[in-house]
Amino acid sequence: MxxxxxxxxxxxKELDQEITISVAxxxxxxxxxxxxxxxxxxxxxxxxxxxxxxxxxxxIEIGLSPEMSIIHEPDMSKVGLVAVSLIRxxxxxxxMKGLLNSSDxxxxxxxxxxxxxxxxxLSHLACLEIxxxxxxxxxxxxxxxxxxxxxxxxxxxxxxxxxxxxxxxxCPNVAILTANEMVNPKMPATxxxxxxxxxxxxxxxxxxxxxxxxAMDVAMNPEAGKxxxxxxxxxxxxxxxxxxNIETGNVASKVLIHFAKAQMAGIVLGATHPIVLTSRxxxxxxxxxxxxxxxxxxxxxxxxxx
Ligand code: COD
Numbered sequence: 001m002x003x004x005x006x007x008x009x010x011x012x013k014e015l016d017q018e019i020t021i022s023v024a025x026x027x028x029x030x031x032x033x034x035x036x037x038x039x040x041x042x043x044x045x046x047x048x049x050x051x052x053x054x055x056x057x058x059x060i061e062i063g064l065s066p067e068m069s070i071i072h073e074p075d076m077s078k079v080g081l082v083a084v085s086l087i088r089x090x091x092x093x094x095x096m097k098g099l100l101n102s103s104d105x106x107x108x109x110x111x112x113x114x115x116x117x118x119x120x121x122l123s124h125l126a127c128l129e130i131x132x133x134x135x136x137x138x139x140x141x142x143x144x145x146x147x148x149x150x151x152x153x154x155x156x157x158x159x160x161x162x163x164x165x166x167x168x169x170x171c172p173n174v175a176i177l178t179a180n181e182m183v184n185p186k187m188p189a190t191x192x193x194x195x196x197x198x199x200x201x202x203x204x205x206x207x208x209x210x211x212x213x214x215a216m217d218v219a220m221n222p223e224a225g226k227x228x229x230x231x232x233x234x235x236x237x238x239x240x241x242x243x244x245n246i247e248t249g250n251v252a253s254k255v256l257i258h259f260a261k262a263q264m265a266g267i268v269l270g271a272t273h274p275i276v277l278t279s280r281x282x283x284x285x286x287x288x289x290x291x292x293x294x295x296x297x298x299x300x301x302x303x304x305x306x
Pocket of ligand 1: 110
């Protein structure tokens with residue numbers, strides 16, 4: 001169990017691996033502050049790709065060593081691919097989104113000839129530290145796959161379960177979220193949830209305790225289940241929430257951030273290397289935590305896990 005992002009950072013720092021992060025469009029103060037923290041604590045180094053004329057003054061302002069590598073690429077239509085090329089050339093092991101649109105960044109990652117595709121589905125995994133909760137919770141996919149099919153949901157689950165294994169959670173409690181617990185053909189998410197649980201029962205997923213269709217209240221609170229006459233092994237102790245579409249996941253994470261003061265980290269899974277994908281509005285802390293999470297996932301790459 002991971003209790004906090006401080007624990008993620010501590011575990012990432014303890015890894016015996018040299019990580020360099022390739023940052024696409026690094027001309028952003030919050031990104032550079034996160035890079036500075038990562039470098040100061042010995043977590044990772046970085047190569048900054050972007051408009052050097054904008055990056056250099058920001059580096060001076062925050063006291064980032066001028067020796068840090070910068071690759072000058074002011075053209076926003078090229079910056080993603082240049083950052084990706086550093087990964088392909090083995091100069092960096094983690095890719096990070098800076099000050100560019102998520103879709104443009106992801107298109108560089110997905111580029112057929114020059115991207116980081118593996119043949120597997122790529123998916124976004126959010127990790128949330130929620131005040132009052134005793135452990136970190138994971139949620140997918142609120143960042144990349146817009147309206148996943150059943151087969152894509154299976155791949156999203158497998159990506160997430162592999163990543164959770166890499167961070168030491170070997171048999172997570174998984175909730176396939178829907179609006180209620182009844183399978184209803186008019187609510188396709190409930191039909192998919194039932195099918196995913198059947199796949200798990202048939203041994204097609206990785207080790208986990210999975211329930212669905214299940215609504216958020218039952219997943220969060222054992223008392224809610226009792227009232228509804230539902231028995232659940234995972235109620236109140238879910239590690240991973242699978243959401244039916246990007247809007248559900250994106251809105252759920254942002255509601256937790258804004259109303260419950262949660263802290264979020266975000267990474268993309270299923271590519272050749274781990275990818276840090278946070279909102280441009282994410283705080284330097286959130287970006288640092290995402291880097292640490294990606295470094296832990298990178299340790300799985302080296303073991304052949306991710
Ligand atoms: N995994 C692997 N391959 C993929 C994936 C994926 N998740 N998505 C698309 N591909 C492949 C396709 O098979 C195809 O070969 C090629 O990539 C292009 O596919 P399109 O035409 O569907 O892809 P795009 O470029 O139109 O869209 C891909 C995006 C990831 C950019 C798109 O899905 C997107 O914008 N997602 C939402 C990003 C976002 O706004 N997130 C919210 C903020 S974080």
